[in-house]
Amino acid sequence: MEIRIVVGGALIHQGRVLAARRSAPPEVAGRWEFPGGKAEPGESEEQALERELLEELGVRAKALEPLPGSWTVRAGLELRFWAAELLSGEPQPLEDHSELRWLGPGELGEVEWLEHDRDVLPHVARLLARG
Numbered sequence: 441m442e443i444r445i446v447v448g449g450a451l452i453h454q455g456r457v458l459a460a461r462r463s464a465p466p467e468v469a470g471r472w473e474f475p476g477g478k479a480e481p482g483e484s485e486e487q488a489l490e491r492e493l494l495e496e497l498g499v500r501a502k503a504l505e506p507l508p509g510s511w512t513v514r515a516g517l518e519l520r521f522w523a524a525e526l527l528s529g530e531p532q533p534l535e536d537h538s539e540l541r542w543l544g545p546g547e548l549g550e551v552e553w554l555e556h557d558r559d560v561l562p563h564v565a566r567l568l569a570r571g
């Protein structure tokens with residue numbers, strides 16, 4: 441089976457990371473995630489993330505480094521996370537999200553993350569601590 445990659449972006453700006461609350465589908469609506477989406481055939485993970493952040497949030501961002509780990513969302517769909525930095529724009533919930541929140545290092549536990557996203561939080565905390 442062909443494996444598709446989903447990339448979630450830990451978008452960091454001024455010492456905080458962006459969390460996005462999903463509006464659909466029903467199984468995940470209301471839970472928080474790192475915005476992103478599926479890579480199209482031929483796209484790198486970095487390109488996919490930068491495109492998705494523009495589509496979903498209306499911002500230009502740069503993928504910086506992959507975070508450790510990989511999660512199977514369902515058969516044939518593999519989730520990875522990248523750190524990213526905001527280059528320009530103010531994130532808006534244009535597609536897929538009902539709410540956005542910038543979280544500081546002590547606030548990562550304040551939202552109800554999707555299960556896999558919770559696993560990557562220690563790495564995100566490390567990035568925020570590094571500054």
Ligand SMILES: Nc1nc2c([nH]c(=O)n2[C@H]2C[C@H](O)[C@@H](COP(=O)(O)OP(=O)(O)OP(=O)(O)O)O2)c(=O)[nH]1
Nearest residue numbers: 446447448473474475476477478513519554556557
């Ligand atoms: N984008 C994103 N998806 C996540 C995260 N954590 C997590 O379990 N997922 C799951 C939810 C979805 O089942 C799947 C990604 O689908 P998606 O809906 O974001 O991808 P997409 O925008 O390209 O979707 P589509 O319209 O092509 O279906 O991965 C996360 O942090 N970010």
